[in-house]
Amino acid sequence: MSAEPRPRRAALFVTCIVDQMYPQIGLAAAALLRSQGVDVHVPRGLTCCSQMAFNAGFRDEARAVAGRTIEVLRGQGDVVMPSGSCCAMIHHLYHELFHGTRHQDAAEELIGRTYELTEYLVDVLGVADVGARYNGRITYHDACHGLRFLGLQGQARTLLDHVDGAEVVALPGCDECCGFGGLFAVKQHAISEAMLDRKLTGVASANAELLVTGDASCMTQIAGGLSRAGSRTRARHIAEVLANMVDAR
Amino acid sequence: MTTQVLSFYDRVEDALHNQSLQTALGRATTRFIANRTSAFDALTDADTLRDQARAVRAKALARLDELLVQLSDNVEARGGHVCWAEDGAAARRYILDLAQARGVKLIVKSKSMASEEIHLNDALESAGIEVAETDLGEYIIQLAGETPSHIIAPAIHKTREQIGALFEQHLGMPHTDDVATMTQAARKALRQRFLRAEMGISGVNFGIADQGAITLVTNEGNGRLTTTVPRIHVAVMGIERVVESLDDLSVLLQVLARSASGQKLSVYTTMVSGPAREGEPDGPEEFHLILLDNGRSNILGSEYAEALMCIRSRACLHVCPVYQSIGGHAYGGVYSGPIGAVLTPLLEPDLPDVHKLPQASSLCGACQEACPVRIAIPDMLLRLRADSVAAGKADAIERIAMDGWRVTMNNPAFYRLSGRLASLGTRLIAQKGRIGWLPPPLNAWTNTRDFPAFAEKSFTTLWEEQQRDAQNGAKGDR
Numbered sequence: 084m085s086a087e088p089r090p091r092r093a094a095l096f097v098t099c100i101v102d103q104m105y106p107q108i109g110l111a112a113a114a115l116l117r118s119q120g121v122d123v124h125v126p127r128g129l130t131c132c133s134q135m136a137f138n139a140g141f142r143d144e145a146r147a148v149a150g151r152t153i154e155v156l157r158g159q160g161d162v163v164m165p166s167g168s169c170c171a172m173i174h175h176l177y178h179e180l181f182h183g184t185r186h187q188d189a190a191e192e193l194i195g196r197t198y199e200l201t202e203y204l205v206d207v208l209g210v211a212d213v214g215a216r217y218n219g220r221i222t223y224h225d226a227c228h229g230l231r232f233l234g235l236q237g238q239a240r241t242l243l244d245h246v247d248g249a250e251v252v253a254l255p256g257c258d259e260c261c262g263f264g265g266l267f268a269v270k271q272h273a274i275s276e277a278m279l280d281r282k283l284t285g286v287a288s289a290n291a292e293l294l295v296t297g298d299a300s301c302m303t304q305i306a307g308g309l310s311r312a313g314s315r316t317r318a319r320h321i322a323e324v325l326a327n328m329v330d331a332r
Numbered sequence: 333m334t335t336q337v338l339s340f341y342d343r344v345e346d347a348l349h350n351q352s353l354q355t356a357l358g359r360a361t362t363r364f365i366a367n368r369t370s371a372f373d374a375l376t377d378a379d380t381l382r383d384q385a386r387a388v389r390a391k392a393l394a395r396l397d398e399l400l401v402q403l404s405d406n407v408e409a410r411g412g413h414v415c416w417a418e419d420g421a422a423a424r425r426y427i428l429d430l431a432q433a434r435g436v437k438l439i440v441k442s443k444s445m446a447s448e449e450i451h452l453n454d455a456l457e458s459a460g461i462e463v464a465e466t467d468l469g470e471y472i473i474q475l476a477g478e479t480p481s482h483i484i485a486p487a488i489h490k491t492r493e494q495i496g497a498l499f500e501q502h503l504g505m506p507h508t509d510d511v512a513t514m515t516q517a518a519r520k521a522l523r524q525r526f527l528r529a530e531m532g533i534s535g536v537n538f539g540i541a542d543q544g545a546i547t548l549v550t551n552e553g554n555g556r557l558t559t560t561v562p563r564i565h566v567a568v569m570g571i572e573r574v575v576e577s578l579d580d581l582s583v584l585l586q587v588l589a590r591s592a593s594g595q596k597l598s599v600y601t602t603m604v605s606g607p608a609r610e611g612e613p614d615g616p617e618e619f620h621l622i623l624l625d626n627g628r629s630n631i632l633g634s635e636y637a638e639a640l641m642c643i644r645s646r647a648c649l650h651v652c653p654v655y656q657s658i659g660g661h662a663y664g665g666v667y668s669g670p671i672g673a674v675l676t677p678l679l680e681p682d683l684p685d686v687h688k689l690p691q692a693s694s695l696c697g698a699c700q701e702a703c704p705v706r707i708a709i710p711d712m713l714l715r716l717r718a719d720s721v722a723a724g725k726a727d728a729i730e731r732i733a734m735d736g737w738r739v740t741m742n743n744p745a746f747y748r749l750s751g752r753l754a755s756l757g758t759r760l761i762a763q764k765g766r767i768g769w770l771p772p773p774l775n776a777w778t779n780t781r782d783f784p785a786f787a788e789k790s791f792t793t794l795w796e797e798q799q800r801d802a803q804n805g806a807k808g809d810r
Contacts, residue, residue: 099741102791103751104784109791110798125795128744136734138695140717140726144738151742179711231697260653264694266730271692272776273344277657278694279781307781310766 092122093203094159098169099131100299101320108299111326112165112200118326119208126155132164134172137180138265146180153181153189161207162197165322167229168298170199175232199229200322201238201297212245215325219292221246222254223321224282224305226298230258239297239321246324254294255285263304279308286316293329294318340664340685340692347658353489357659360488364650367594368702375590385587386705388580389641392572396632399541399574400623406544410606412619419626420450426622427452427533427566428459434564436461436530440522442550442558443467444535445644446568446624448479448666449679452533464525466554468518475502479661489659522554532558532616534604536569537643538584539621542577545605546621549588549598556602565616567604571623572632572640584643587704591645627679636712639674641705648699648709654692663689670699670709677716687725690716729773748792755786 093116097109116123132152137145156162164170174194181190204210221243229235243251262268262278269275282305286294294309294316296302306318323329338346347353372378392399404414417423431439439461441447453463465474469487473479475498476490487495496509505517534555536546546567548555559565575581589595608615631640649655649669660668664683665676673689680686690713699709720726726734740747761767762785770778777783789797 097791103754103786106787106789106791106794110794113795125792130741130744130747133741136737138714138717139730139734140714140719140721141734141738142718142721144734147738148741176714227694227696227698231701258698260694260696260698262653262694264696267691267694269773269776271344271654272779273341273348274654274657274692275694276780277348278653281653281656303784304781307777307783310782311768311780 090120090122091161091208092124093161093163094156095123095125096129096132096156096162096164096169096197097125098164098166098299100303101165102130104303105299105320105332107328107331108165108320108322111320111322111328111331112163114328115200115204115213115322115326116163118213119204119210121208124159126159128155132169132172133180134169134176135265137172137176142180146184149177149180150184150186153177153186153193156193157189160196161203162193163200163203164197165200165320166298166300167199167226167233167235168300170197170202171228171232173197175228199233199235199297201242202233202235204325205238205241211241213242213325214247215242215245215327216247216249217293217324217327217329218248220250220252220290221293221295221324222252222286222289222291223257224254224261224286224294224296224301225258226296226301227258227260229297235297239295242321242325243295249324252289252291254289254291256281257285259285261301261304263301265300268304275304279304283308283312283314287314291316293324295321295324297321340662340688343662343664344658344692347662352491352494353659356489356491357656361650361656364593364646368591368647368650369594371590371594371596381583382587382704382706384583385643386641388575388583389643389705392575392580393632393637393640395576396571396574399576400571402541403539403544403574404621404623406542407606407619407621408544410544410619411609412544412606412621415620415622417622417624417626420624423450423568423622423624423626424452424455426620427568428455430564430566430620431456431461431531432459434530436564438462438464438525438529439531439533440464440466440525440529440558440562441470441532442534442548442555443470444533444568445666446535446570446622447533449570450568450624450626452568464522464529466522466526466552466558467550468515468552468554471518471522472498475499479666489661526557526561529562531564531566532560532562533566533568534558536567536573536621537588538581539569539574540576540578540581540603541574543603543605545603547581547585548602548604549585549600550602551593551595551599553600556600559602559604560614560616563616564618564620565604565607566620566622568622568624571625571628573643588643588645591647591702591704631678634678635715636674636678638707639671639678639712641707642671642675643705645704647702647704648707651698651702653694653696653698658692663692665689670713671703671707674709674712674716687716687720687723690714690720748790751786751790755788755790758783758785759788761785 101108113123133145133149177190181187261282262275302318415426465471472487492509500507538547589598607619655669663672667675677686695710767783
């Protein structure tokens with residue numbers, strides 16, 4: 084038997100969208116990590132992973148911002164992000180973005196210690212039950228980048244299955260894209276809307292109180308469709324559910 | 333062609349409002365996805381098989397020059413002819429010259445994307461030669477005067493009711509939407525043409541270098557008739573479609589049929605090894621293999637080389653939520669879907685609006701997940717977007733926005749200030765935290781979706797307040 088494990092220290096990188104639009108998700112993620120004994124800190128001056136510019140093809144601009152993000156996160160230990168998409172940007176695309184640049188080694192080093200929130204909870208900390216409670220039906224949408232570029236699928240379900248009082252129902256087409264896709268949602272809005280329509284059909288048939296997902300961006304797309312349609316289903320980030328903060332906003 | 337005069341945006345709108353297209357797409361893609369999934373689920377180790385298939389393709393591309401020479405030598409040794417066509421014009425000229433020299437009046441074709449790519453039918457028809465497509469789907473769209481909307485199921489955009497109407501009009505039969513009856517009618521009409529045609533033109537699924545042979549997979553048997561009944565057989569093959577050996581071929585055939593249609597193997601797998609030899613009762617008198625480059629060697633030497641691994645399975649099309657929404661024609665090129673959004677800008681860079689195709693993706697990654705050889709399609713779409721920006725094709729407004737974004741994100745103080753302004757502005761126009769209307773171009777969002785107001789205080793601010801309170805609390809406790 085070893086002694087009490089050393090508390091882990093983790094930097095929380097909430098992403099720009101959570102910082103500006105959904106601060107409760109960031110607070111929920113921090114509370115959740117702390118409740119598991121993690122010493123959470125937020126490095127000063129964090130802004131953005133630069134995915135939006137990278138995906139739009141503006142690589143010089145993306146490199147400038149992401150290079151700065153790498154600097155801010157240097158020496159900060161584990162980095163945890165409440166976003167599969169932004170985490171996948173670092174994991175999957177920083178290789179290409181920084182290949183052959185002065186940040187190449189630092190990028191690789193950062194990738195090795197960057198985690199998506201549910202991945203960190205389940206795979207690193209080994210937690211399944213975070214002590215959350217929710218009375219009602221929950222359905223879960225697999226955000227694409229976490230699912231396909233980070234291979235996350237079971238982690239969120241493990242955590243949700245342990246939410247006391249919650250009935251977790253399968254979302255038909257849970258692994259199909261909601262149609263957000265960053266600027267795609269605006270530049271190709273007609274296609275994006277058609278994709279959202281299919282997603283909303285699935286959500287309607289799941290007939291849950293909460294549509295839960297791991298990305299604030301997909302949540303914005305789905306929530307925008309739900310509220311326009313006058314649906315009773317609310318869209319929430321998984322951190323909000325797990326930190327008992329569903330009604331915090 | 334009308335589909336290419338319209339802007340990409342207009343083609344998308346047309347597709348989204350075409351009710352029969354939407355019905356047909358919904359039916360077909362659902363069925364294809366289910367079939368493909370169960371075909372791979374039935375394998376004990378599908379992942380290993382796909383890894384092997386990828387390795388076979390990678391090896392072939394790495395040794396492409398060698399393998400093509402070997403293929404060509406072996407085809408000639410078996411009495412066939414080989415044409416190395418640098419581009420579509422060279423391929424068209426060779427085939428047209430050949431047809432005219434042999435007095436060909438009717439050509440039967442089995443489905444070939446490569447011949448679509450070089451607009452072969454137009455060239456032959458304008459020289460007065462009749463060209464009959466013999467793949468059922470191709471036959472249907474030829475009757476309709478359209479172009480294929482799908483790599484393998486060219487008439488996927490048509491409902492059986494529409495096809496019934498076409499057959500009534502062109503084959504003089506009473507209207508029916510019974511598939512078996514329509515298939516019989518097409519078969520009867522096509523059989524006459526097989527017997528009359530002097531030349532058969534096919535595509536090539538794979539060329540087998542060490543055999544000097546080509547393989548065709550079909551489900552209708554029309555490939556077999558096209559390559560054996562007419563006196564002359566011409567096969568058009570993109571140069572990347574070569575494999576080293578029969579062993580390599582067997583790996584690809586296993587993933588191809590499963591990915592394409594959910595079959596273990598296509599109904600007909602035909603191996604063609606040149607003209608009939610002395611004493612052989614069947615087979616053409618002449619065999620010509622066209623090795624079509626048409627931009628492929630440029631791709632091979634670029635960061636898009638992986639796109640040449642494509643074995644035209646169509647798996648990426650069916651699973652793509654964009655393709656599911658708009659079908660194939662909206663892409664405007666010969667190849668549609670995610671792989672088309674990569675290949676078309678590379679193969680046909682002069683098509684209008686072609687640089688917009690890589691934008692037609694939410695980057696969800698379903699294509700790469702379904703691809704039998706795991707082509708990293710999203711990564712290539714991203715590179716194509718970067719190329720397009722580097723070539724100065726980005727909209728002015730986007731360029732300005734990205735400049736502003738870079739400056740903002742690189743300056744935390746300015747970032748916080750901008751956030752505060754956005755918060756003020758959005759909360760001013762929001763009702764109950766929701767924004768139902770934004771001015772152009774942001775109305776592209778709000779036309780159908782609400783947008784949330786920015787938070788009153790950012791996470792950064794709230795976090796700092798929390799930390800301060802905690803510190804003060806700790807001091808107070810002391």
